[in-house]
Amino acid sequence: MVDNPRVGVLGGGQLGRMLIEAANRLNIQVNVLDAAASPAKQISAHDGHIEGSFKDAAAVKKLAQISDVVTVEIEHVDTNMLEEVASEVIVEPSWKTLRIIKDKYAQKHHLKEHGVAVADSIDLEGKGPDGLKEVGTQYGYPFMLKSKTEAYDGRGNFVVKSEESVDAAIEALGNRPLYAERWADFRLELAVMVVKTKDGVLTFPTVETVHEDSICKLTYAPPRDVSEATAQRAQDLAKKAISAFEGKGVFGVEMFLLKDDSLLVNEIAPRPHNSGHYTIEACPISQYDAHLRAILDLPISQASLRLREPSIMLNILGGKTPDSHIQVKNKALESPNASVHLYGKGDARPGRKMGHITITAPTLAAAEREMQPLIDFVDEQNGKPLGPRIDSASTQPAPLVAVIMGSDSDLPVLRAGLEILQKLEIPFTTRITSAHRTPDWLREFSKNASSTSLKVIIGAAGGAAHLPGMCASWTQLPVIGLPVKATHLDGLDSLLSMTQMPRGEPVATVGINNSTNAALLAVRILGAEDLRVRERLRVWMEGNEVEVLRKDGALLEGGWEAYLKGMGK
């Protein structure tokens, strides 16, 4: 690679703009081929840009002549011309890859050949309504009818619901090269940005994508209600898929998570992708940095692709009025953790991608709480019934502490501790999970605990008091044991049952009936990481110190007899 390589990019929309934002920081010249004043050109003042269409072969050739590496922000380009210029300039990713991916049927076929799980599909080129009806017989209804080319954001797709809708399908897409896909009954959609470098294949974290009217609306990193193991499987599948293609750069891999927990690749984009916008704020290296580094053979490592904080991205799509995106931007500026990106596209048109908002927060739950008013705002703006809402329970902060008890008779003992948690603003939940009367429920609760928002469990129990010890055996979370004084032995039975756990599964035991200390220990554990919690605890402890010093002053001043009298003793 030459020193100071110039990058040529086909297309100057928002993806090109954010690519240039990354390039500007490293002082890399990016030559854009697109219309004058396109989004990307607005933030790049030099004379290397070319005015024209990225579909125009002559313009592509001109771009190649003044660039050292040519890349794309869109796959619907003239790959014949890219093949031609590839003898004189580096083209990344390879024109071969672009040629396969721009034809969705060829893409699926290629993936299947390389052992990557995709939905079944049937070529329909040259086949009329009868071909579609055959698909209906073979796949059942509904099935997807898709255009092989020029299809994105739902354009070029048609859901064939029954034999009766075959004619409507032909009318909608009949003049395009078509194929059919078996319906994927998915639970939710996941996506992974993959980085292909000269040395190997790296992955950004798995995100959940939410589409509305077939356009990406939201991404969640990490995904909601998806286990870490499944997220890892999605990264592995995405890696496998991209390993099947030639060339360097970032690739977006969209996947279905089916109801049986299996994964299918839905679609690949050979470039930065909407599902990777969140990386700008949420990761040390964004997908745009990663793309530049990959195509320019600059260093990049998996460690750069970690999540700094959970994040949610909301697209700003054009609404009913030309300034709808400005209204969303203004609303988003009121949100403390929101980063707002406008793409410089002029007036809004319905569904046009005008910008996006990324919120990062210490927990995904906190990001969700902050994002919800913005989702409501855009839904209202678009006259939509307010979409799938976070129910009122989960607009409460997600619980960090679970207080579990063997029996409701333990609840009065717990009161003082629960009050402390409330006072110190620790979100918590209380559950009855008897080790002996509901052993399966305790097992289920304990096994799932670490996949929730919970970080500490307090288990209160009397007598044999197996509750916290059994819980500790099924979870990796810290478990605090609160021995409750039962009928005999003054609580010593419970205390010893908790402390004397075998090597391997500790229970952090506090004093008999001392729920205050159980709660304060939970607060200390949370405060080990969260300095705001630690500060609240410090202030609380200072208050106790002041109170005892005040009493000492009163005792000194009034003498012990008056003090006792004041105590009514």
Place this chain on the structure above:
Amino acid sequence: MVDNPRVGVLGGGQLGRMLIEAANRLNIQVNVLDAAASPAKQISAHDGHIEGSFKDAAAVKKLAQISDVVTVEIEHVDTNMLEEVASEVIVEPSWKTLRIIKDKYAQKHHLKEHGVAVADSIDLEGKGPDGLKEVGTQYGYPFMLKSKTEAYDGRGNFVVKSEESVDAAIEALGNRPLYAERWADFRLELAVMVVKTKDGVLTFPTVETVHEDSICKLTYAPPRDVSEATAQRAQDLAKKAISAFEGKGVFGVEMFLLKDDSLLVNEIAPRPHNSGHYTIEACPISQYDAHLRAILDLPISQASLRLREPSIMLNILGGKTPDSHIQVKNKALESPNASVHLYGKGDARPGRKMGHITITAPTLAAAEREMQPLIDFVDEQNGKPLGPRIDSASTQPAPLVAVIMGSDSDLPVLRAGLEILQKLEIPFTTRITSAHRTPDWLREFSKNASSTSLKVIIGAAGGAAHLPGMCASWTQLPVIGLPVKATHLDGLDSLLSMTQMPRGEPVATVGINNSTNAALLAVRILGAEDLRVRERLRVWMEGNEVEVLRKDGALLEGGWEAYLKGMGK
């Protein structure tokens, strides 16, 4: 404020460039007054820029005519012209503020009048060598001789070490308007970026700044070896200082932390500042976003100014060769958490600010370990003796767990637990801190613990076993109590001494002599937040499960008699 206000900025260097980077995201037009192709203009393609000097009154007037709000990236501007145009265009911060601040003596005087702690100073204008000698008599040597105007990055400052150096001082600065300042014997330097809005004054976190040859080299957020209380005092002082000035925008406040822990304001910048570069990656809203929002009356809240992750910024200063900054950039690209910013300034000149690097990481210690090779690289590049080095001990990961014991006789009991910590890769430290023989040392250790890298303390003790309880009374960190079996009572004495702490200061007690469980509890506490730790624990627990299942298989297969024989029993 009009819709789509245009911002005019005097100066188009790196600060203007990063301001435009923020403005680009919100699609705000920024008109730059500076030379053609200055750093800021390179990333902003529109016809509103003006070619000329920001010191040229006519050019300023021209800029004001095509802008709705005028601001500065440097304070050494013509405030008379700004006063004139202020009748037609909004100028932020106020020209009055710029006029006071650009004269450092007036700035100090103004702060002092408003009750802000600053170093004592004496006006020397019109006074010759005798004036300086009088200062020496009054303040003692060394003292600082400073130019009132056009002084930055150490230019315009002279340390007068003794009466003998008065002539050299006059020779160096004699043709400038001068004043003298009492020497500030500081422990380290702190800085706070302050945001003054129409509604009030907000502050970014406190950072530590490290200067070399009077130029900012590094910033640390949060500062090293500075308590949270002191960091808060610095924010309060910075807020007080900026409240003394008119106008809106961000202000950099540089402070000295003296050896007696008191704070003095050293210098104020009425604009984005080098000590605030870290905010681009480390905070939800950068200092540049904040400046735009403040001068345009857009919403901004204190919650946006939090630290997402600890961060360190290293300036890329020009070295001995014209491409020295490129070498530093290339080195930094190998660092996984580094964000690299080059300013587009062409060839390097020694000391010229060519760019900067920001590393953010989950802990400051991790950021330090990653930054150290880059610091070494620039030091070596500049032929400097390797500067204050992190000693070999601290290149080890900073300890997260302290294992303290009342006596070295507890160490054998602790061995199993220490081995677990090692196996699960938890950095820890071991100390002897007897509650009764070294009560003051235990107090000091416990009080300081929460200002260090420590997150959990394990306290082992036998007999009366006051160690963990006393430690818990002096810290907010979670304290795990490990009762050690002493001569009498089989350890029950220690166990009860730990569990039965009064309401307020819990000790998380584990079984007698069970240091394995004390260590595993510490691991669980760390894993509550750190999912990598939690995963290591999960794998470890799975290994135990497999081992017991293997034993069960052997018992089933061979029968109990053979099994006992195998045990040698």
